[in-house]
Amino acid sequence: MKKILSVFIVAILIVLIGLYQYSKVEAKKSEAEMTHNILITYYSYSGNTKAVAEKIQKLTGGDLAEIVPVKPYPTGYNDVVSLAKTEKEQNIMPEIKPLNKDVKDYDVIFVGTPVWWYTMASPVKTFLANNNFEGKIIVPFCTHGGGGESATFTDMKKLAPKAEIKNGYSTYERTANEKDAEKWIKSLDL
Numbered sequence: 001m002k003k004i005l006s007v008f009i010v011a012i013l014i015v016l017i018g019l020y021q022y023s024k025v026e027a028k029k030s031e032a033e034m035t036h037n038i039l040i041t042y043y044s045y046s047g048n049t050k051a052v053a054e055k056i057q058k059l060t061g062g063d064l065a066e067i068v069p070v071k072p073y074p075t076g077y078n079d080v081v082s083l084a085k086t087e088k089e090q091n092i093m094p095e096i097k098p099l100n101k102d103v104k105d106y107d108v109i110f111v112g113t114p115v116w117w118y119t120m121a122s123p124v125k126t127f128l129a130n131n132n133f134e135g136k137i138i139v140p141f142c143t144h145g146g147g148g149e150s151a152t153f154t155d156m157k158k159l160a161p162k163a164e165i166k167n168g169y170s171t172y173e174r175t176a177n178e179k180d181a182e183k184w185i186k187s188l189d190l
């Protein structure tokens with residue numbers, strides 16, 4: 001009886017030590033995962049960039065925040081194309097609503113945009129110009145209609161010169177594939 005009792009006590013001790021070690025490993029793991037606070041911001045006129053932003057959100061576990069212009073763009077395609085052209089030519093930065101997250105609370109900020117006239121959409125210009133990205137990492141991404149990212153990422157750098165800009169990800173409309181996006185995120189080494 002005594003023997004059974006001591007075997008039982010030793011077994012319990014082994015389990016308890018194992019649990020203690022496991023909890024220490026888990027605590028270390030989540031500490032490593034928390035080294036960066038990630039925010040995924042995006043503007044999307046017709047939903048493509050939003051879909052990519054949501055994929056990135058799932059892959060990184062970051063927070064999502066939509067950039068919303070105060071004055072909505074016209075719903076007619078030709079109208080928005082023509083207004084966007086004027087905005088680009090005159091470097092107009094339309095007013096945007098306050099973001100539902102504060103950039104100050106994050107150290108990695110994904111910035112997503114559709115390509116408009118070979119660069120980022122104007123509301124994204126406003127967002128970059130209105131915030132201080134000193135000491136932050138910006139990870140750009142965009143969706144386009146077949147022309148690629150054009151000057152989108154280099155123009156982003158001009159608007160946030162104090163940020164470290166990581167390699168961007170561009171995809172044709174809504175064709176972002178989870179595996180490619182995952183590979184890109186891993187390559188960023190965040």
Ligand SMILES: Cc1cc2nc3c(=O)[nH]c(=O)nc-3n(C[C@H](O)[C@H](O)[C@H](O)COP(=O)(O)O)c2cc1C
Nearest residue numbers: 044045046047048049114115117118143145146147
């Ligand atoms: C105003 C406007 C300008 C555009 N300019 C370009 C362009 O220069 N190059 C390109 O490849 N696609 C261009 N497109 C296509 C969009 O970039 C593409 O459809 C994008 O996926 C839309 O994203 P969204 O659904 O998030 O708004 C333009 C679309 C609009 C509405």
